[in-house]
Each structure stands twice: as C-alpha cells, then as structure tokens.
Amino acid sequence: MKLYFDKEPINSIAEAIPMYGKKEFQSSTRSTVPLLSWLKHEQPMVNSLLQNLGMPADCNLHLEYKVKPPKGKGNASHTDLMVISGKSSLAIEAKWTEPRYPTIQEWLKKGPNPDNRRDVLNGWLECLRKHSQRPLNDSDFSDIVYQMMHRAASACQAGSRPKLAYLLFKPSSDPDTADIKVIHDDLARLHSLLGNPKDFPFYLVEVHMTPTAAFDEIKVFSKGNQKTAEAVRDALNREPLFNFSKYELHNIN
Numbered sequence: 001m002k003l004y005f006d007k008e009p010i011n012s013i014a015e016a017i018p019m020y021g022k023k024e025f026q027s028s029t030r031s032t033v034p035l036l037s038w039l040k041h042e043q044p045m046v047n048s049l050l051q052n053l054g055m056p057a058d059c060n061l062h063l064e065y066k067v068k069p070p071k072g073k074g075n076a077s078h079t080d081l082m083v084i085s086g087k088s089s090l091a092i093e094a095k096w097t098e099p100r101y102p103t104i105q106e107w108l109k110k111g112p113n114p115d116n117r118r119d120v121l122n123g124w125l126e127c128l129r130k131h132s133q134r135p136l137n138d139s140d141f142s143d144i145v146y147q148m149m150h151r152a153a154s155a156c157q158a159g160s161r162p163k164l165a166y167l168l169f170k171p172s173s174d175p176d177t178a179d180i181k182v183i184h185d186d187l188a189r190l191h192s193l194l195g196n197p198k199d200f201p202f203y204l205v206e207v208h209m210t211p212t213a214a215f216d217e218i219k220v221f222s223k224g225n226q227k228t229a230e231a232v233r234d235a236l237n238r239e240p241l242f243n244f245s246k247y248e249l250h251n252i253n
Helices: 013-019 032-041 043-052 104-108 114-129 146-158 180-193 213-218 226-236
Strands: 002-005 008-010 060-067 077-085 088-095 161-170 202-211 242-252
Touching: 002 013, 008 013, 013 032, 013 226, 032 043, 032 077, 032 088, 032 161, 032 202, 032 226, 032 242, 043 242, 060 146, 077 146, 088 146, 104 114, 104 146, 114 146, 146 161, 146 180, 161 180, 180 202, 180 242, 213 226
Parallel strands: 002 060, 088 161, 161 202
Antiparallel strands: 002 008, 060 077, 077 088, 202 242
C-alpha cells in the first residue's frame, strides 16, 4: 500500500499532517482527526474494511484527493481518502460531528454567478452519466447534498470502476451532527437517481470508537485558533487518540 497527499507520494501519516490547510486542525472534533488516527494506528481494521469494500491489498491511499469541476469555475472537490488500484476507485468521505451539508438547491442560490454554478453542476453530472442507469436531469437533484454529488463524481473521475463510502465515526457529542439515518437516506436517494447502478456501489460505514486520555487533553482547546491546531497536530503525531472497537458496513440499495 502506497500513501499520497493528493497525488504527491509521502512516506507516512505524520508526513501528511503538516500538508493540510492552516484551519484543518483548529478543532479537535473535525472528522480528519479520527480519520488520521485510525489510518495511523489501526492498520488491521483499515485493511479489513478495504477488503470488504472490494479493494485489493496493493491499493494506493490518497489523502485530500482533488478533482476540479469538469465545467465552469469552482473549488475542487477534496475527497478525504481516495483509494485507487488500477481502474478501481473508492471515494471515502469521513464524518464525525459535522451537520448535514447544503443541498444542491441551497448551493445554487449562493454566489454571484448562478449560470456558472449551473455549469459546475452539469460538469459533475457528466461524470456520473458514465455509470448511471437512467437519464440525468439537473432538476431531479435539487434535494441531493451537493458535497455528496461531487464526491461521487470524483470517484468516477479517479477510476472506471468507482465506489463511494461514507465513514461515520461514532459516537458524536455534538447535537447538530447529521443523523445516520439522514446520511443513509441521502446516499440512497442519490444512488436511486442514478438508477441504482450495480457497477457503482454506495456504502455507509459506522466506526465505533472511544477517546483516549490523549484526546481528552486536546478536546479542551477552543475552536478556531492556531494554538489548538498546534496541539492537535502534536497529539496526532504521538499516541492513539481513540480506541477503535469495530465497524459496521451497510450496503446502500
């Protein structure tokens, strides 16, 4: 297994940590924190999950994998972890305390140029059409979470045999966290709009964990400042921040 930060080869998770943006670790409850701790300290569980998701042992792991919109002008999609082996790709989006993200209808209303946003949307739809079992009309996707769409499109861009998995770390102490049923239903709705393609499976994975004493030391830091970011980075480079007990894999039909 080879490790990358986007498309740049790296030797370890520790090497990746300073490559993230300045604000990434200004909160100890960002999903990136358990994701990196899991990848660094729970390799047997990582390998088991990837195997159960149909990815071979020789796959490459790409943190923060970027895919630019094929049409229009907009921000690249940053997939938390893209797993690639040959023509196979698995886009993994990590969630922990995050709320539900905006829908396409909500996203289209933002920004100064609605026509450009419509172009960006149609660019992502072009990626998905390669694997869709039914015609795709942008008006049908209003209630789809925009992030979920471009993560799925990124999987299609990364390989001709794509998969999408949402990795939900549990439990969360934040009452605004998106409910697992909501995430499941959002994934199911998107997969249904694509015609439930068998060659493009969706998954929801629950990863159960408990914080260690090392995490308790950093959770007291307030959000949004550099002191917090430094403490979180330092903690990630040391001992495990969580004990990961098991995962539950759900197929989305």
